[in-house]
Amino acid sequence: MTPFPHFEPDPKLDLVLERVIDVPRELVWRAWTEPEHLKVWFCPKPWSVTDCEIDLRPGGVFSTTMCSPDGEKFPNAGCYLEVVHHERLVFTDALLPGYRPAPKPFMTGIITFEVHGSGTRYTATALHADEANRKQHEDMGFYQGWGTALDQLVAHVKTMQTH
Amino acid sequence: MTPFPHFEPDPKLDLVLERVIDVPRELVWRAWTEPEHLKVWFCPKPWSVTDCEIDLRPGGVFSTTMCSPDGEKFPNAGCYLEVVHHERLVFTDALLPGYRPAPKPFMTGIITFEVHGSGTRYTATALHADEANRKQHEDMGFYQGWGTALDQLVAHVKTMQTH
Numbered sequence: 637m638t639p640f641p642h643f644e645p646d647p648k649l650d651l652v653l654e655r656v657i658d659v660p661r662e663l664v665w666r667a668w669t670e671p672e673h674l675k676v677w678f679c680p681k682p683w684s685v686t687d688c689e690i691d692l693r694p695g696g697v698f699s700t701t702m703c704s705p706d707g708e709k710f711p712n713a714g715c716y717l718e719v720v721h722h723e724r725l726v727f728t729d730a731l732l733p734g735y736r737p738a739p740k741p742f743m744t745g746i747i748t749f750e751v752h753g754s755g756t757r758y759t760a761t762a763l764h765a766d767e768a769n770r771k772q773h774e775d776m777g778f779y780q781g782w783g784t785a786l787d788q789l790v791a792h793v794k795t796m797q798t799h
Numbered sequence: 800m801t802p803f804p805h806f807e808p809d810p811k812l813d814l815v816l817e818r819v820i821d822v823p824r825e826l827v828w829r830a831w832t833e834p835e836h837l838k839v840w841f842c843p844k845p846w847s848v849t850d851c852e853i854d855l856r857p858g859g860v861f862s863t864t865m866c867s868p869d870g871e872k873f874p875n876a877g878c879y880l881e882v883v884h885h886e887r888l889v890f891t892d893a894l895l896p897g898y899r900p901a902p903k904p905f906m907t908g909i910i911t912f913e914v915h916g917s918g919t920r921y922t923a924t925a926l927h928a929d930e931a932n933r934k935q936h937e938d939m940g941f942y943q944g945w946g947t948a949l950d951q952l953v954a955h956v957k958t959m960q961t962h
Contacts (some may be wrong), residue, residue: 637842643858643897643898644897649899673822693879694857694881695806695880695889717857717858717880717894717898718857718858724958726858726898728898728900729902730893730894730900730901731891731893731907733924734806734807735806735835735880735889735907735909735926736812736891736902736907736927736928737889737891737893737904737905737906737907737925737926737927737928737932738928739928739929741893741900741901741904742900742901744894744898744899744900748896763897763899763900764899765899765900765901765902766902769900773927785828
């Protein structure tokens with residue numbers, strides 16, 4: 637892994653989901669970085685992702701539009717901060733593409749992918765500005781939502797392997 | 800220069816100061832990236848910089864404390880987003896070190912340094928979330944303040960050259 641010594645999660649402010657999954661790291665990376673794959677798994681069903689834009693470099697767009705079961709759309713715009721091929725993605729909604737400060741900052745996401753036997757140790761961390769935002773995210777169902785999305789990712793990656 | 804095609808300043812939202820200065824790029828870079836130099840010029844006198852912390856890498860701290868003539872201190876905390884040696888610095892107060900969303904985001908700064916004969920073409924751009932923040936920054940004296948600071952930078956760099 638590329639060293640990143642200036643980051644330590646703070647349990648008062650951050651939420652972390654870590655799990656070993658039985659799919660190879662390269663495909664998990666593709667599921668996170670190619671819109672046609674990300675749209676399949678990123679939102680716990682019956683919600684869906686109707687649009688996804690990815691420009692995979694620091695300052696490049698990472699945006700998704702989530703759609704509720706009754707058709708209401710919720711766009712999320714942000715940008716990447718770090719892109720370390722196969723190892724690590726950092727993105728935030730505190731900055732829009734090109735690093736412009738965003739009107740409604742909420743979180744930074746750090747996703748790390750480590751080879752673990754034939755599978756992957758997957759760690760997703762959400763950083764927040766304060767305890768209130770952390771609590772709001774937890775109350776929105778962070779653990780269940782990100783956990784269910786990860787189940788969907790694993791199931792989808794297994795279909796990628798057979799093609 | 801490293802290409803950065805996803806950024807174009809928006810005149811409604813951004814402020815830009817561009818000037819050719821008669822000091823070499825490597826020294827201008829040092830004046831921006833070494834605390835003992837930055838503290839000398841960064842604030843238009845009679846304001847001063849009492850503290851400066853620099854960890855020159857993406858996600859690393861960039862913080863300064865400005866001190867008014869009557870001794871009141873104003874800390875500014877943020878982090879670097881891009882560090883391209885001698886060419887380009889990007890930093891923001893929308894994210895704290897380690898990319899944590901900040902409580903009071905205001906601007907992203909992009910400083911570019913281009914060789915221009917024996918001098919430097921210097922471009923400082925401030926990006927804002929909306930027109931209100933741009934106007935606030937302009938009313939705070941962006942052009943005069945950043946211009947005066949640049950005069951101080953040039954004067955300081957000329958003393959560096961003689962050592």
